[in-house]
Amino acid sequence: MSQPKPTPAPDAELEPTAEELVEQDLLVEDVSIDGMCGVY
Amino acid sequence: MRLVEEFELGLDAPICITWELTYACNLACVHCLSSSGRRDPRELTTAEAKGVIEELERMQIFYVNIGGGEPTVRKDFWELLDHAAEHHVGVKFSTNGSRIDAAAAARLAASDYVDVQVSIDGATAAVNDAVRGPGSFDTAIGALERLAAAGFEKPKISVVVTRQNAGQLDDFKAIADRFGAQLRITRLRPSGRGADVWDELHPTPDQQRSLYMWLLEHGEEVLTGDSFFHLSAYGEALPGLNLCGAGRVVCLIDPVGDVYACPFAIHDEFLAGNVREPRGFEGVWRDSDLFTELRRPQSGGACASCGHYDACRGGCMAAKFFTGLPLDGPDPECALGHGEGLLAARGADRAIPAPAVDHSRVRPPARVCDENPLAEYLAAGAPVRSGAGA
Amino acid sequence: MSAEVELDGRWRLHPQVALRPERFGALAYHFGTRRLSFLKSRRLLEVVRTLDSAPDPIAACRAAGVGEEELPGYRRALATLADTGMIVPAEGEAAA
Numbered sequence: 001m002s003q004p005k006p007t008p009a010p011d012a013e014l015e016p017t018a019e020e021l022v023e024q025d026l027l028v029e030d031v032s033i034d035g036m037c038g039v040y
Numbered sequence: 041m042r043l044v045e046e047f048e049l050g051l052d053a054p055i056c057i058t059w060e061l062t063y064a065c066n067l068a069c070v071h072c073l074s075s076s077g078r079r080d081p082r083e084l085t086t087a088e089a090k091g092v093i094e095e096l097e098r099m100q101i102f103y104v105n106i107g108g109g110e111p112t113v114r115k116d117f118w119e120l121l122d123h124a125a126e127h128h129v130g131v132k133f134s135t136n137g138s139r140i141d142a143a144a145a146a147r148l149a150a151s152d153y154v155d156v157q158v159s160i161d162g163a164t165a166a167v168n169d170a171v172r173g174p175g176s177f178d179t180a181i182g183a184l185e186r187l188a189a190a191g192f193e194k195p196k197i198s199v200v201v202t203r204q205n206a207g208q209l210d211d212f213k214a215i216a217d218r219f220g221a222q223l224r225i226t227r228l229r230p231s232g233r234g235a236d237v238w239d240e241l242h243p244t245p246d247q248q249r250s251l252y253m254w255l256l257e258h259g260e261e262v263l264t265g266d267s268f269f270h271l272s273a274y275g276e277a278l279p280g281l282n283l284c285g286a287g288r289v290v291c292l293i294d295p296v297g298d299v300y301a302c303p304f305a306i307h308d309e310f311l312a313g314n315v316r317e318p319r320g321f322e323g324v325w326r327d328s329d330l331f332t333e334l335r336r337p338q339s340g341g342a343c344a345s346c347g348h349y350d351a352c353r354g355g356c357m358a359a360k361f362f363t364g365l366p367l368d369g370p371d372p373e374c375a376l377g378h379g380e381g382l383l384a385a386r387g388a389d390r391a392i393p394a395p396a397v398d399h400s401r402v403r404p405p406a407r408v409c410d411e412n413p414l415a416e417y418l419a420a421g422a423p424v425r426s427g428a429g430a
Numbered sequence: 431m432s433a434e435v436e437l438d439g440r441w442r443l444h445p446q447v448a449l450r451p452e453r454f455g456a457l458a459y460h461f462g463t464r465r466l467s468f469l470k471s472r473r474l475l476e477v478v479r480t481l482d483s484a485p486d487p488i489a490a491c492r493a494a495g496v497g498e499e500e501l502p503g504y505r506r507a508l509a510t511l512a513d514t515g516m517i518v519p520a521e522g523e524a525a526a
Contacts, residue, residue, distance in 0.1 A: 025331050027507035029043060029468045030514060033056060033459070034224065035280035037266035037356075038290040038302035040058040040073075040107040040134055043468055046454045053450070055457065100450045102459040107466070128448065130461055153461070205478070 044281060050335035051287045053099040054325065056116035057295045058303045059108060061089070061117070063399035065109040067136050069161075069172045071200065071241060073304055074294075075232040076109035077401035079086040082296040086116040088316070090123050095321050105132050107300065109295070109399075117146070125153045129312035132157055134198060136176060137183025138341070145183075145190035157196040157224065158183050163211035166205050171241075184219045196263065198224040203240070209254050213262070225255075227267035230362040230372075231304040232395050245380070248373060249274065270355035273348035273375035283353055287312065291325065294397070299324045301334060304358035307396045317330040329336065341368025348376065355379075364390035439506065440520040442482035447516050449509045451475060458516055465514050474507055482520050 064079035065072075078239040096104060104124065111117055111133050124131045132155035140148075140156075148154055158180050162168030165177035187195050197216050199205065205212075209225065216223035230238035243251060252271045255264065259279045264278035281289075287310075288299035293299055300306055311325035312331050325331065343354040352391065355371020363372040363383060370378035383390070443449065449469075452458040458467040458476040469475050476494040477487070484490035491504045510515045 003373065025146050025470075025503065026510075027455075027470050027474050027508045029470065029500055030510075031281055031466055031468065032263065033464050033466045034263045035266050035466075036055060036169045036280070036285040036289050037269055037283065038058075038285040038292075038304070039056060040060075040105045040292075041454070043454065043470065046452075051452060100448060101460070102448060102450075102457075128461070130459075130464065138448070155464070 044283050047285070047289050048279065048283060048335070048337070050331065052326065054101055054291055055289045056103040056105065056286075057096070057291055057293060058105045059092070059117070060295050060303065061106055061111040061120070061293050062109040062114050062252075063397075064113050066113065066138055067110065067173050067176055067328050068401060069176075069233070070237050070388070071161075071171060071202075071228060071232075071234040072400075073229060073232040073234055074107075074162040074306060075395050075398045075400045078399045079109075080124065080296050080399060081343050081374055084295065084297050084315075088297070089120055091115070092297075092315055092321060093120070093123050093127050093129055095315075096129050098323055099325075101129065101130065101391070104128040105134070106257060107134040110136055110138065112144075121154055125151065131155065134159055135183070136172070137171060137180040140183035140186055142186055143188065145186040145192060149190040149192040156187065156192065157198045158187075158221075159198050159200075160212075160215075161202060162205050163199050163208035163215060167208065170204065184221065184310065188219050193220070194196065195219065195221045197221045198226060200228050201243055202228055203243055203247065205424035206251060209214075209251070209258075213258070222263060224263035224265065224346070226265045227270075227356070227359075229304040229356065229358050231358050232306060232398075232399060235362045235392060235395065242373065245373075245377065248375070252278075252375075270352050270359075270371045270373060271375055275382065277351060281365045284357060286310070286357065287331040293321065298397075299328070301330065302358065304356070305361065307361070307393055309361065309393070310358075311396070339368070340415065343365070343370055343378075346376070346378070354414075361393060362395075435509055437487040437508055437512065439486055440484070440511070441487050441508075441517050442481060442520040443478060444516055444518050449475065449478065455457065457513075460514070460516055463515060465516070466518055467511065467514065469507075474504065477508070478511070478517065481517060487517075 050316045062079055062083060064074045065076040068077055112135055115233060125346055130153060136159045137158050148156055160168050160180045161171045168177040199212055209275050213223055228234060252274045255278055256276060260349060265352055268278055269282040272282055286305060291299055291301055292303040293315060301310040312328035315321040340349050340354055343349045355374060357367050359372050360367050365372055365382055370382060372379040372383055444460060446462040447458055447460045455469040455471045458469055473494055473496060477490050480494060481487060481490050486494055487508050491501060494503050
């Protein structure tokens with residue numbers, strides 16, 4: 001999604017893009033079958 | 041929404057459950073979470089148990105942790121294991137090892153669908169037998185030897201951490217390594233007979249912190265049943281979901297078909313229903329008042345203002361309940377010491393709920409008191425008794 | 431991070447894996463390894479369910495409506511499932 005560049009603001013470049021947010025969100029998580037509390 | 045937040049709202053079926061097959065047991069461990077010993081005459085029949093297995097299959101519950109009492113004392117134990125395998129329900133069973141003879145070991149080694157967990161609570165006979173009874177260490181080690189000889193791969197060794205064995209963690213690891221087993225160490229809860237001995241047996245704050253450090257170091261190879269999520273307040277969370285799964289992703293089916301939020305919460309307060317009801321286990325799981333209540337977003341109560349609540353979730357409700365603490369406050373073993381403070385402040389005024397269900401063969405009086413020690417044993421109900429502190 | 435496995439050709443769910451749809455996606459449990467995985471989107475569940483009817487996993491993703499910008503995340507997810515043995519290359523391309 002392109003946006004007009006704002007006047008230089010150092011922090012703006014550190015904001016994650018939409019793509020980066022999607023990438024960080026792992027779609028598969030493994031947990032041990034023994035990894036839930038309340039089991040003998 | 042984070043995965044943990046999804047789970048706290050509950051799923052349409054548990055991910056896995058604990059199923060205590062019988063209250064009968066040949067041992068009389070002092071801290072038994074289910075106060076086992078005598079068989080209950082109302083135990084589920086073989087046909088009823090098979091029906092439960094088929095219901096678990098329909099609900100796609102992948103894994104069942106079978107325990108008791110000592111599950112292998114049921115005459116239909118092997119038949120039920122086979123039935124589970126035929127119906128796509130994976131099984132792990134916990135045992136003291138007394139019925140794992142060479143034939144049983146061979147049978148288990150020949151199947152790929154059953155996991156075996158042998159219980160010990162000391163890395164030496166002296167420490168173990170003080171809790172589990174004379175000869176119990178040798179029995180457990182014997183079972184592990186027979187499993188190894190039969191070629192059974194990767195049994196589990198399950199330990200409840202106590203004040204007496206907290207210094208033996210490396211030794212437990214060595215025992216596990218010796219048998220090619222996976223070590224599992226779990227939290228002592230003041231549940232069942234555990235309520236009687238909790239004051240003397242639960243780890244000290246120093247031991248608890250050392251335990252946490254040890255788990256950080258060994259977390260990859262050692263299982264915990266996610267039972268130390270209350271220790272997340274020390275810092276980095278340990279592997280596991282780190283939440284109370286009771287009534288949300290796990291629950292207990294007891295030998296008479298009663299459904300409790302978890303095996304450490306055997307008390308009317310946490311009883312959701314019974315599998316013998318027309319709605320069956322699935323109906324109890326989905327519609328019971330108790331589970332509906334547990335799945336509502338929890339506020340955190342007195343813990344909400346603590347910066348660590350997100351990590352520790354206020355700890356274990358069974359630990360709070362059976363030490364007479366309010367459920368909306370700190371865990372008795374709160375990493376920050378808030379539980380200790382509360383226990384001390386409330387002292388002898390704390391009313392400690394007795395377990396609703398007690399199949400102990402002999403229930404010794406926990407401490408000197410002027411009550412008839414057989415009073416609870418004979419009573420129909422579940423009297424609340426005042427507990428003195430340590 | 432280890433090199434990602436090549437997701438070429440037709441793949442399928444391992445025969446010992448059970449899928450259980452959930453609000454958030456699905457649970458996947460491997461009866462052989464006892465591994466439990468959480469698939470965190472319904473679309474990923476759809477991809478995994480339709481794997482063996484697509485020429486390759488990326489095609490399965492596109493067929494399930496995965497957008498180009500989401501593909502890297504899905505590729506990573508499928509690589510994880512391959513690493514843990516939950517999905518495997520389909521056998522016998524020549525078979526009926």
